[in-house]
Amino acid sequence: MHTKHRGMTLLEVLLAVVVVxxxxxxxxxxxxxxxxxxxxxxxxxQAVMATHSERERGRR
Known part of the structure; x- marks a missing residue:
């Protein structure tokens, strides 16, 4: 029952960095x-408010 632990390869790390x-x-x-x-x-x-304000002034 030997389990082999492997780390990530450099290529996998570089690919992850590119994706991020x-x-x-x-x-x-x-x-x-x-x-x-x-x-x-x-x-x-602001343009709408200015137009509205000018129209209101013109009504008076």
Missing amino acids: AVGMFAAAAIQLQALQAADSARRDG
Whole structure:
């Protein structure tokens, strides 16, 4: 009953590091897109509020 314990090979470790790195880059790209979308929505909201304010001034 001899069990052979083997560690991970260097290739397996490098592959795991590559997989983790790709995942982190993908998460960073999604975060960047979310920040850009939030900024765009903020600017659109400000434009709508400015337009609404100008229309209200014109009614008086």
